Amino acid sequence: MIEAVGLTKRYGAKTAVYNLSFQVRPGTVTGFLGPNGSGKSTTMRMILGLDQPTSGHVTIGGHPYRKLPNAPRQVGALLDAKAVHGGRSARSHLLSLAQLAGIPARRVDEVLGVVGLQSVAKRRSKGFSLGMGQRLGIAAALLGDPQVLLFDEPVNGLDPEGILWVRNLMKALAAEGRTVFVSSHLMSEMALTADHLIVIGRGQLMADMSVKQFISANSADFARVRTPDTEPTQREKLVTVLAEAGGQVLSEPDGALRITGLPLPRISDLAHGADVRLWELSPHQASLEEAYMRLTQGAVDYRSTDDRKAGLMQQQPPGYLPPQPQPVVPEVPQQGWYAPPPPGQNPYAGGQGPYAGAPAPQPPAGPPSATAPGAPVSGGPAPVPGPAVPADAPPVPQAPPAAAPADLSKNEDPR
Numbered sequence: 001m002i003e004a005v006g007l008t009k010r011y012g013a014k015t016a017v018y019n020l021s022f023q024v025r026p027g028t029v030t031g032f033l034g035p036n037g038s039g040k041s042t043t044m045r046m047i048l049g050l051d052q053p054t055s056g057h058v059t060i061g062g063h064p065y066r067k068l069p070n071a072p073r074q075v076g077a078l079l080d081a082k083a084v085h086g087g088r089s090a091r092s093h094l095l096s097l098a099q100l101a102g103i104p105a106r107r108v109d110e111v112l113g114v115v116g117l118q119s120v121a122k123r124r125s126k127g128f129s130l131g132m133g134q135r136l137g138i139a140a141a142l143l144g145d146p147q148v149l150l151f152d153e154p155v156n157g158l159d160p161e162g163i164l165w166v167r168n169l170m171k172a173l174a175a176e177g178r179t180v181f182v183s184s185h186l187m188s189e190m191a192l193t194a195d196h197l198i199v200i201g202r203g204q205l206m207a208d209m210s211v212k213q214f215i216s217a218n219s220a221d222f223a224r225v226r227t228p229d230t231e232p233t234q235r236e237k238l239v240t241v242l243a244e245a246g247g248q249v250l251s252e253p254d255g256a257l258r259i260t261g262l263p264l265p266r267i268s269d270l271a272h273g274a275d276v277r278l279w280e281l282s283p284h285q286a287s288l289e290e291a292y293m294r295l296t297q298g299a300v301d302y303r304s305t306d307d308r309k310a311g312l313m314q315q316q317p318p319g320y321l322p323p324q325p326q327p328v329v330p331e332v333p334q335q336g337w338y339a340p341p342p343p344g345q346n347p348y349a350g351g352q353g354p355y356a357g358a359p360a361p362q363p364p365a366g367p368p369s370a371t372a373p374g375a376p377v378s379g380g381p382a383p384v385p386g387p388a389v390p391a392d393a394p395p396v397p398q399a400p401p402a403a404a405p406a407d408l409s410k411n412e413d414p415r
């Protein structure tokens with residue numbers, strides 16, 4: 001088991017990790033998630049004794065890494081796959097690691113086989129592709145047959161076959177009772193691989209729970225309903241009856257309705273009772289990506305802007321007005337689009353949890369339009385105020401933080 005207690009790491013004015021406490025248990029794959037720069041690699045380096053915490057401590061099986069007897073036989077890690085002497089072959093790189101840890105040479109050939117690099121074992125690693133480098137890094141982590149494994153973005157650069165292999169490898173290692181701690185930005189992959197999640201934002205703990213709990217705490221399942229495109233009155237009638245029955249109704253980009261708060265059979269009965277024909281009534285399960293984006297959207301430090309290419313434009317005569325682009329609502333839901341979690345289920349959005357008191361998301365300024373996708377069409381108050389998207393919303397609405405940890409990079413001590 002890995003146990004972190006009050007872990008804090010400062011680099012000068014920058015607080016990379018702040019007061020982080022968690023446990024990573026054996027027998028499960030624990031996913032370690034967080035936006036870019038949130039402190040995942042720093043935390044992993046502290047676990048492995050490569051960085052000294054400013055305060056707090058972290059142990060593996062009750063001991064700090066540096067005090068573990070023959071640590072490479074107990075803990076395997078992939079932190080930076082590029083940290084290999086490029087002039088060495090894959091085999092000689094692994095052989096040197098094996099010799100340092102007292103691991104027999106035949107184990108090197110075993111792990112080369114496990115990661116599928118036998119045929120290039122004698123090639124210099126500097127000619128390796130990104131994915132081959134990752135495989136070599138994973139081989140190094142497996143070398144000592146350790147009980148505790150840490151992988152920092154192991155599927156980075158792997159082909160689909162490699163991703164599937166890593167997924168199965170992680171699960172198999174956990175099924176053998178090992179402790180597996182893995183960071184990734186690929187939510188779809190994490191949803192398939194991890195049992196438990198530790199989520200950090202700006203170096204602080206945001207969630208520590210099972211994947212299932214995480215999704216239900218941070219999003220809600222919903223029903224998608226479509227009435228005939230040619231008969232807008234049918235849609236309006238349905239919106240009214242659903243709202244009267246207590247449903248929350250949002251408009252989707254293609255004109256369909258997104259309903260929360262009512263089970264599918266009830267929606268069907270209400271439509272039937274109102275003599276409304278349905279072209280679609282389908283259940284939708286919230287994804288880990290939705291739940292993750294909803295939780296962390298306020299803790300994202302590095303956000304892209306549209307490339308308007310204004311710097312490449314010719315200067316226009318005074319008074320010239322550029323054509324206004326039509327607002328495009330993303331096909332895939334983005335900020336402000338996430339179905340709100342059921343009332344009281346998001347410990348980070350209400351009055352409990354470490355971020356209690358953080359501002360709840362508010363709809364962007366401007367009147368919501370019943371025809372604008374994402375605008376609440378009708379219904380009672382949303383359980384957690386979900387930001388609506390007005391008709392004149394920019395392509396990616398910048399919703400305020402859902403429940404953001406304080407930005408510690410500004411050198412402000414939050415205590």
Ligand SMILES: Nc1ncnc2c1ncn2[C@@H]1O[C@H](COP(=O)(O)OP(=O)(O)OP(=O)(O)O)[C@@H](O)[C@H]1O
Pocket residue numbers: 011014015016034035036037038039040041042043
């Ligand atoms: N040696 C260092 N000196 C100064 N700042 C550092 C150092 N290492 C990390 N940081 C800073 O600490 C913060 C956390 O970085 P870290 O690499 O741990 O994040 P991360 O969650 O692993 O990010 P990513 O997902 O992009 O890999 C960042 O702001 C980073 O710039």
